Amino acid sequence: MMEQITSVQNPKIKELLALQEKSRLRREKGVFVVEGRRELEHCINAGFKVRTVFICPEIAGVTDSVRMSVGIIPTDPFIMSLSLAGGSIIEVSRAVYDKVAYRGGTEGVIAEVYSKENSLESLELGENPLVIVLEGVEKPGNLGAVLRSADAAGVDAVLICDPLTDIYNPNLIRASIGAVFTQQVACCASSDAIGFLKRKGIRIYTAQLQDSEWYYDTDMRCGTAIAIGTEATGLTDQWREAADAHIKIPMLGLLDSLNASVSAAILLYEAVRQRNSNR
Numbered sequence: 706m707m708e709q710i711t712s713v714q715n716p717k718i719k720e721l722l723a724l725q726e727k728s729r730l731r732r733e734k735g736v737f738v739v740e741g742r743r744e745l746e747h748c749i750n751a752g753f754k755v756r757t758v759f760i761c762p763e764i765a766g767v768t769d770s771v772r773m774s775v776g777i778i779p780t781d782p783f784i785m786s787l788s789l790a791g792g793s794i795i796e797v798s799r800a801v802y803d804k805v806a807y808r809g810g811t812e813g814v815i816a817e818v819y820s821k822e823n824s825l826e827s828l829e830l831g832e833n834p835l836v837i838v839l840e841g842v843e844k845p846g847n848l849g850a851v852l853r854s855a856d857a858a859g860v861d862a863v864l865i866c867d868p869l870t871d872i873y874n875p876n877l878i879r880a881s882i883g884a885v886f887t888q889q890v891a892c893c894a895s896s897d898a899i900g901f902l903k904r905k906g907i908r909i910y911t912a913q914l915q916d917s918e919w920y921y922d923t924d925m926r927c928g929t930a931i932a933i934g935t936e937a938t939g940l941t942d943q944w945r946e947a948a949d950a951h952i953k954i955p956m957l958g959l960l961d962s963l964n965a966s967v968s969a970a971i972l973l974y975e976a977v978r979q980r981n982s983n984r
Contacts, residue, residue, distance in 0.1 A: 717795070724738050737875075755817070757795060758814065834861035834929075842870070849884070858973040862891065899944070907930050908929055909947055910930065954968060
């Protein structure tokens with residue numbers, strides 16, 4: 706019979722909570738947490754291996770007619786995909802699920818998933834790739850939003866340089882609505898990223914106000930890497946010096962910067978416009 710957990714004091718539930726809260730434990734175990742049907746579907750489709758799935762039948766819509774004495778019967782295509790992704794499936798009570806869930810409306814499914822290597826060497830780039838580079842961005846919500854824009858714009862890879870947040874932070878996964886799994890992502894030092902881009906012949910365009918040209922006057926039809934820094938300090942000098950061009954977005958108000966995710970979306974869609982035009 707399938708294991709059932711009704712107490713938040715269960716060791717497996719305690720570890721699940723710890724994995725959500727502690728990046729060091731995620732690194733040590735090589736495991737992170739994915740909450741929600743949509744996010745988990747993207748994760749599984751990207752080839753990630755599942756360690757444990759926690760399902761609350763009451764919320765997940767698993768009725769008594771498909772549970773029987775052996776536990777949850779995977780008649781639902783999504784639940785079947787979870788069983789095929791490996792790992793064990795554990796039934797939890799509503800009280801336990803409410804304790805471990807980060808948000809409501811996540812279809813009663815939370816999973817522990819084995820992490821993958823996010824290295825530059827693992828990237829597969831085609832001809833004239835479009836790459837977005839983020840240096841030192843700290844807020845998981847910003848990174849998640851950039852990943853959503855990257856997915857929408859058909860970006861080839863996202864380079865997260867000198868990261869100040871964990872790529873498998875639950876807030877980042879939630880903000881990206883699973884785009885962290887649909888994108889090729891590499892986490893690395895800025896110096897390594899610059900060397901990689903130079904070797905690949907990919908032009909580096911740094912988003913900055915100083916000594917810059919308008920972003921829409923810059924040719925982005927070639928292999929292009931758009932580099933964005935933090936809202937507070939921008940990019941470091943090593944990126945500015947390595948750049949093939951400095952680009953800027955018009956600022957017509959009193960403020961001199963946009964949210965990093967907004968800047969990324971504007972610049973990526975200019976690349977999309979150019980690549981899909983006849984000019």
